Amino acid sequence: xxxxxxxxxxxxxxxxxxxxxxxxxxxxxxxxxxxxxxxxxxxxxxxxxxxxxxxxxxxxxxxxxxxxxxxxxxxxxxxxxxxxxxxxxxxxxxxxxxxxxxxxxxxxxxxxxxxxxxxxxxxxxxxxxxxxxxxxxxxxxxxxxxxxxxxxxxxxxxxxxxxxxxxxxxxxxxxxxxxxxxxxxxxxxxxxxxxxxxxxxxxxxxxxxxxxxxxxxxxxxxxxxxxxxxxxxxxxxxxxxxxxxxxxxxxxxxxxxxxxxxxxxxxxxxxxxxxxxxxxxxxxxxxxxxxxxxxxxxxxxxxxxxxxxxxxxxxxxxxxxxxxxxxxxxxxxxxxxxxxxxxxxxxxxxxxxxxxxxxxxxxxxxxxxxxxxxxxx
Numbered sequence: 001x002x003x004x005x006x007x008x009x010x011x012x013x014x015x016x017x018x019x020x021x022x023x024x025x026x027x028x029x030x031x032x033x034x035x036x037x038x039x040x041x042x043x044x045x046x047x048x049x050x051x052x053x054x055x056x057x058x059x060x061x062x063x064x065x066x067x068x069x070x071x072x073x074x075x076x077x078x079x080x081x082x083x084x085x086x087x088x089x090x091x092x093x094x095x096x097x098x099x100x101x102x103x104x105x106x107x108x109x110x111x112x113x114x115x116x117x118x119x120x121x122x123x124x125x126x127x128x129x130x131x132x133x134x135x136x137x138x139x140x141x142x143x144x145x146x147x148x149x150x151x152x153x154x155x156x157x158x159x160x161x162x163x164x165x166x167x168x169x170x171x172x173x174x175x176x177x178x179x180x181x182x183x184x185x186x187x188x189x190x191x192x193x194x195x196x197x198x199x200x201x202x203x204x205x206x207x208x209x210x211x212x213x214x215x216x217x218x219x220x221x222x223x224x225x226x227x228x229x230x231x232x233x234x235x236x237x238x239x240x241x242x243x244x245x246x247x248x249x250x251x252x253x254x255x256x257x258x259x260x261x262x263x264x265x266x267x268x269x270x271x272x273x274x275x276x277x278x279x280x281x282x283x284x285x286x287x288x289x290x291x292x293x294x295x296x297x298x299x300x301x302x303x304x305x306x307x308x309x310x311x312x313x314x315x316x317x318x319x320x321x322x323x324x325x326x327x328x329x330x331x332x333x334x335x336x337x338x339x340x341x342x343x344x345x346x347x348x349x350x351x352x353x354x355x356x357x358x359x360x361x362x363x364x365x366x367x368x369x370x371x372x373x374x375x376x377x
Contacts, residue, residue, distance in 0.1 A: 131358050267326060
């Protein structure tokens with residue numbers, strides 16, 4: 001006899017110690033187990049406190065739906081609704097316990113999430129599928145290529161089959177890479193010498209953690225705005241094509257404050273073109289509040305007219321060194337790049353990054369329900 005699947009919205013407790021936190025903890029554990037299944041590690045899983053802090057993000061509203069079988073939470077879908085830009089977008093993260101996959105739970109959760117997104121006026125849905133490196137072997141006949149860009153996902157994947165059957169179209173691929181920390185000191189010396197020889201004293205490095213110095217605030221905001229015009233790390237592919245938040249000094253400060261409020265640390269190295277006094281490149285690494293052994297490469301931006309001077313290499317080596325000094329427990333750094341971003345992929349290879357897998361970004365357009373009508377009663 002098939003058990004009934006019950007779908008409902010997850011209650012978010014005020015704290016993890018609250019009497020009503022049990023379901024929240026169970027939902028976070030579902031996501032952790034799914035990442036263990038995919039990657040063989042829970043490096044990419046939120047701790048319960050990290051997830052609770054993330055739900056306070058002022059730039060997006062998050063709603064979590066859960067699927068229960070016999071009262072047990074066996075699946076979750078995290079619905080992220082941007083609040084500052086891309087107001088037609090909803091991003092889903094769907095997780096089903098391994099033992100409950102291929103039983104219709106995922107389809108019911110996804111349908112419920114789509115209905116919720118439509119009720120919120122969102123018409124474009126993005127979901128991702130994740131594929132470890134060992135699943136990418138084989139010939140072209142077993143590959144599904146995206147609508148734009150390079151790369152592929154394996155046709156044999158359960159996730160790929162599910163996305164296609166539920167009406168999603170593969171749009172882009174992101175290459176997922178990792179690098180052990182700290183970097184070897186001999187390698188660091190060699191790469192620093194190579195980068196310094198190339199820039200010949202024409203550039204100067206600046207460093208900070210969490211908050212940009214006031215003197216560079218406007219310059220960094222301008223650089224962040226230029227990220228959509230250059231090939232950058234951490235903001236490419238489908239998201240780079242959507243309407244982006246326009247940065248100014250106030251918005252940058254708000255973003256910094258939001259990160260600090262969530263307990264996150266940000267290690268930054270910027271590069272100044274000495275002759276013009278302009279900041280022309282920037283790289284950031286994010287450190288989570290609860291897991292400082294696992295860190296994430298965020299934006300790396302180098303303006304196009306300053307390419308060819310090894311600036312990407314220069315700032316990334318310096319920033320990874322600063323990271324290890326400030327956060328000595330960091331043992332691995334992860335990053336995502338578009339496969340066509342040869343510039344940063346080459347830099348990452350020099351640093352010792354290896355491919356851990358790929359993420360497929362899928363899209364589905366929902367029919368517009370029209371404007372929502374609110375009652376004055």
